[in-house]
Amino acid sequence: MLIERIDTFPLLYQLPQPYGDANGYKKYRSCYLFRITTRSGIEGWGEIIDWLPTLDKGFRERIIPCLLGKKATDRLHLVKTVKKWHQRTAAGVSMALTEIVAKSAGLSVTDLWGGAWREKVPVYASFQSYSERDDWIRHSLGLVEKAVNSGFQQIKVKIGGRTLREDQDHIRSLQHLLEGKIGLAVDANQSYDLAAARQWEPLFRKWARKYDNLLWLEEPMPMNRVSDYKRLRTVLPVPVAGGENLKSAADFLPLLQEGALDMIQPDVMHGDGIEGYRDTLQLGRHFGTRVSPHAFDGGLSRLYALFAHACLAPWSKMDGNKIEPVEWDFMENPFTALVPLQPVNGKVAIPSGTGIGVELNQDILEKHRWDGSTYV
Structure with a gap:
């Protein structure tokens, strides 16, 4: 199965109204899809999230020449090589080659990985709570109410981007709205000290x-402050979670060894390929720690997070076959619909067809193709 062709699909969508978190506002959403085709006609899709001008140039000049003519079954070797140039690209290449191998064997991705424990995986609605509106709290509550009315049982909102008083007023209002009936996580994006x-x-x-x-407090402090996380965990009556930007299972080791987190949150696109991502999930299980994937950017990478969670053993015998939720971007983002799956009552049915089991939305690929122009 030699790689014969690679097609690229850089996508950009300018947001009519910016929204954001403690790190600032998003004015656009983007993603970089690519399709690898073998000489025998088998296709696999990969996805990367990064700055399009440099990513597109580097992908065309370095990655495509590196991959053409190589055996698609040399997945681990190729991913390791690509990682030397760009880790997020290595994750995307890992997705595409995994799909090719699954299709060549006539298997779904979950069957390739040994079979799924469950047919559905829970997801939580993830929000960027801040906007430029004066009534941003009211606007945030309206978005949450929309998600709850659509069936979500768990949500995550942002803190750390306003004064403590404003953020606490926001969460108080949410708790009043939810009446304790909907799971609530809060994410500070590493904006606080202890x-x-x-x-x-x-x-x-x-x-x-x-x-x-109360589900968890996410990344209240920079993730390198292991001792502070350990101290915080001992005093808070809510689980502490984090790790979306850590790049390998090894990066989670200090946090796990010190008992600094109740839950780890690896991201498929921030890791060192699908196999490395799954290693991180298993590492969390070995330490008896819960795992709830970060998957805000990228519909395809979220699908792989769902596949991996479908194949992940339950974290506790006490909860039977219960599994932690996967993040679901609820904000305005047309690229969420690239993968034709939607939650029903807060759960997503896992595709069982060959490869990833779904076809990407070609209309979106064409409508939002980036024209090469400058954007900020």
Whole structure:
């Protein structure tokens, strides 16, 4: 199965209204899809999220010449080679080659990985809570209400991008809206130090006595502050989670060895390929730690996160076959619809067809193809 052709699909969508988190506002959504075709006609899709001008140039000049003529079955070797240039590209190449191998064997991705434990995987609606509107809190509550009305049972909202008082007013209003009936996670995007993070402790304790819906506090501090995470975890009445930007299973080891997190959150596109991503999931299981994937950017990478979670053993005998949720981008983003799957009552049915089991939306690929123009 020699690689004969690689087609690229850089995609860009300018947001009419910016939204964001503690790191700032998003003014656009983008992704970079590519299709690898073998000499025998088998196709596999990969996805990368990064700055399109440099990514497109590098992919065409370095990655395509590197891959053409190579055996698609040399997946691990090729991914390791590509990783030397660009780790996120290595993750995308890993996706495409995994699909090719599965199709050549007449298997679904989950069957290639040994079979699924479950036919459906839960997802949570993930929000970018901040906007330029004066009534941003009211706007955020409206988006959450829309998600709940569509069937989501769990949500995640942002903190850390406004004053502590504003953020706490926002979460108080959400709790009043949800009445403890919908799972709630809050994500600070590494915006606090330990002292600031602990200012949430009284409010979390108050809610813990009244509600049982607090899911986790995500990345309150920079992830290299392992000792601070360990201290914070001992005092908070809510699980502590993080790790979306860590690049390998080895990067999670200090946090796991020190017992600094209740939940790890690897991202398919930030890791070192699909196999490395699955290694991280298993590492979490070996340490008895929950795993809830970060998957805000990229419909195809989210699909692979769902595949991996379908194949992941339950984290606890106590909860039977229960599995942690996967992130689902609920914000305005046409590229979510590239993969024709939608949650029903907060769960996504896992495709069982050959390869990834679905066809990407070709209309979106054509409508939003990036024209090479400058964007910020």
